Each structure stands twice: as structure tokens, then as C-alpha cells.
Amino acid sequence: MKRNKLLFTLLSVFFSVAAMAQDCMVTLSLFNESAKVKNYEDALPKYEQLIAECSDSKLLLYQRGEKMLEDLIEAAETKEEKLSLVEKYIKNQNLRLKYFPEKTNNADVLESIALIKYKNKIGTLEERLEAFEAIVKEDADNFDNPVALYAYFRTANTLNDKGKRDIQFLFDKYDEVIGLLETQENKKAAQAQPLIAKEQNNEELTRREKRILKNSEIYLRNYSKIKGSVNGLLGSKADCDNLIPMYQKDFDAKKTDIEWLKNAASRLYAKECTSDPIFFKVVEAQNKIEPSAKTALYLGRLAQENREMNKALDYYKQSASLEESKSNKARVFYSIAETYKNMGSYSSARSYYRKALNIKPSLGAAYLKIAEMYAKSANNCGETSFEKRAIYWLAADYANRAGRVDPALKSNAAAAAESYRARAPQKTDIFQEGMSGKTVTFSCWVGESVKVPSY
Known part of the structure; x- marks a missing residue:
């Protein structure tokens, strides 16, 4: 009798879990269709239900959630609404990293969190700086977003302008950001270098090689522009006329x-x-x-x-x-x-x-x-x-x-x-x-x- 009761309990749990998984898939499908056409009024409640009940279901939940929340943050009319949505966005990114680490680039997630705080002025300047510093600490080799690299230095520069950090702090951050930019430039140039030589030797590039070369050159142009902008921010603070007397x-x-x-x-x-x-x-x-x-x-x-x-x-x-x-x-x-x-x-x-x-x-x-x-x-x-x-x-x-x-x-x-x-x-x-x-x-x-x- 006891054995039958145990078997019944196990079967009940099994069918309950299976039913819940099926419900998750149905809700995820409905959410995906609504989010895809930007019907966020319908999609958001389903998304919140999925986060609460089916957070480990599919990577798609976080991919669609990220895009939806970015759009909603952009459209938010009040500071309170924007803050609430940013908190949801950060939770979305952290849960993605938690449940799907093998399919998620750690640096990309940290970059997205730092940038959403920066763009929407969430937290203090020091807290925004810490979000960028977390990328350097956790995954510096893959810190490759040109906009995030610029925002990192601009945050440091603002802290210096406001008298909250000294000039040596700014110099250190400048060296760090230029170093990060040059690391990424070298990666892209290393990809492009043999393909450029191949082209100049009148050898035909494959479609894949053409794509790699094109993407590498786009990134190199972007890194060059960002490096110029970073140098522009530092400006006269680091020229000889100021450094020598100091x-x-x-x-x-x-x-x-x-x-x-x-x-x-x-x-x-x-x-x-x-x-x-x-x-x-x-x-x-x-x-x-x-x-x-x-x-x-x-x-x-x-x-x-x-x-x-x-x-x-x-x-x-x-x-x-x-x-x-x-x-x-x-x-x-x-x-x-x-x-x-x-x-x-x-x-x-x-x-x-x-x-x-x-x-x-x-x-x-x-x-x-x-x-x-x-x-x-x-x-x-x-x-x-x-x-x-x-x-x-x-x-x-x-x-x-x-x-x-x-x-x-x-x-x-x-x-x-x-x-x-x-x-x-x-x-x-x-x-x-x-x-x-x-x-x-x-x-x-x-x-x-x-x-x-x-x-």
C-alpha cells in the first residue's frame, strides 16, 4: 500500500512538472509572437510570468526580453517608470548569464548593463564607473564594445571634472581604456592582415574571408574614432604645458x-x-x-x-x-x-x-x-x-x-x-x-x- 502511494505521488509530480513545462512553452510562444511585432502591452505580462515561473526555459526568453525592455526604456515617460524597466533589464541580463552561461558572452552582458546605467543615468557616477570596472575585472579581453569603452572613459572624465577624482586617476583610466582599445584593434588587424596581403597579391578571397575582412575593417574604423574621442576628452589636461609645471x-x-x-x-x-x-x-x-x-x-x-x-x-x-x-x-x-x-x-x-x-x-x-x-x-x-x-x-x-x-x-x-x-x-x-x-x-x-x- 505504501509503495502504491509513493508511486502515485511520483507520477503526480512527474505529470505536474510536464504540464508546467508545457504551459511554459505555450506562454513563451505567445510572448515571442507579441514581442516580435512589438506588441509590448500584451508581451510584458507574459514576460513577467515567464521570469517568475519559467526562468530556465529557453534562451529566447532573454533575447526577446532584452530587445523589448530596451524599447520600453526608450519610450518611458517618467523617471520612475524608466528606473523600474532598467531594473527589469538588469535582472533579465543576469538571469540569462545564470541559466545560459555557455550560450552567453560574459563581457557582452556586463557591457549591456553598464551602458543601460550610463545612458539612463542610473545610480551615482561612482556606481556607473563600477559597472564598467566590473567588465575589466571579469572579462577584459572581450571588452570590445566601442561605445562602452568611450562611455567608461567619459564617466571617469566627468568624475575628474567634478573634483571627485584627481588627475592621476584620470591618467590611469586613460591608459587603461587606450590599452583595451589597442587590444581589440590588434585582434581585428590580425584578422585583416593576411587577407589584405592576399588581396594585394591578386588572390581571390572566399565569401567567408570577404565577410571577415569587411567586419574587421568596420571595427577598426570604429575603434579609431573612439580613440580620437577619448583623446579629445583628455585634451589639454595632459599636454606638456600643463604636465611640466605640475x-x-x-x-x-x-x-x-x-x-x-x-x-x-x-x-x-x-x-x-x-x-x-x-x-x-x-x-x-x-x-x-x-x-x-x-x-x-x-x-x-x-x-x-x-x-x-x-x-x-x-x-x-x-x-x-x-x-x-x-x-x-x-x-x-x-x-x-x-x-x-x-x-x-x-x-x-x-x-x-x-x-x-x-x-x-x-x-x-x-x-x-x-x-x-x-x-x-x-x-x-x-x-x-x-x-x-x-x-x-x-x-x-x-x-x-x-x-x-x-x-x-x-x-x-x-x-x-x-x-x-x-x-x-x-x-x-x-x-x-x-x-x-x-x-x-x-x-x-x-x-x-x-x-x-x-x-
């Missing part, structure tokens, strides 16, 4: 404070305030307390300022060997390349530009510098006038790459490429020499080849 005033009191020295040297170097004596004083004090990759870099810059190029190279190479940050190492390699270029050692310069590009594929300036060196080598690369001028096609290809991986350089890169192409053999030259579609190989230091346009 650090001069504080130096005597702070000259044994290693963190202050690091920050001061970093900021002065980044803004190219390196010719002022305060830079030497700060670097010298930092190097006495804690020699590092950074101090070697700064000492290299000082040697370069004094035109001691070999000494500068020694310091730069020491810095590169000590530097652990990939992004910083790329900058050091670029400095080494620039020094070799200025010394006329083009092959060595190209080697270090390429090392910088291997680490930081979005460093379009390196492509422009290689293009410039190729163009300057025209008279030394080739036996005939045609061969010598052919190197300008190669220079133009490198200039074009610069604008594609770094949209901020697009205008300058396009102008440079056009100038190089104008100096390359023209259609009549190609016909006269019978070179249409052929390949010219450069046996000088360049060691590359270029295909002559076919006519």
Missing part, C-alpha cells in the same frame, strides 16, 4: 616616491615632453630606485635627444629584452626601427618595424615607414629605369596596408599611395617595355617582388 612643482616632495616617478615619467614620455629637464630628473630618480624596461626606454629617448644614436639603441634593446607587456614591447621595437631608419640602416629598421607589427598588427605607421624607405631606395634597386620605378608600386601597397589596419591613417596613407603610384611606370611605359603582368624582383636590400599591372 611635475616640476611636485618633484622635490615626490622624488623618492617610486609610483609617482613611474606615472610622471610615463605621462611625460607619452606626450613627448622629453626635451624638458624635468623628464631627465624624473627618469634619473626612477632609475636610481628601480631600474626597469621603462627606465631603459626613457634613457634611450634622452640619448636620442642628444643625438647619441648607438647609445640610444643599446638602451632601447635593453628595454625590449626586459619588457613583458606585448603592447609596450611593440612600441620599443618601433623606437628601435625609427632610430635605425634615421641612421640610414633601412634593412635593420624594417626588421624592427616587422617585429613591432608581429606584436601589434594595427600599427599602421610601421607600414608607412617601410613604404617610405622603399620609395627612397628606388635609385638603388634595379638595373633599368623601369625596374627602379617599379619599386613605387611596392611602396604604394605598403601605404595602402597602413590605412586599412589603422583607419586614423587612411587619408595620409591614401595620399602617400597615390603619390607613389604616380611615380611608378605608367601604362605607356608598361607597353613599351613589354612588362604587362610580369613580375619585377628587387635584388637590393628590399628583397621583395611586385607584379606589374596587366593591360
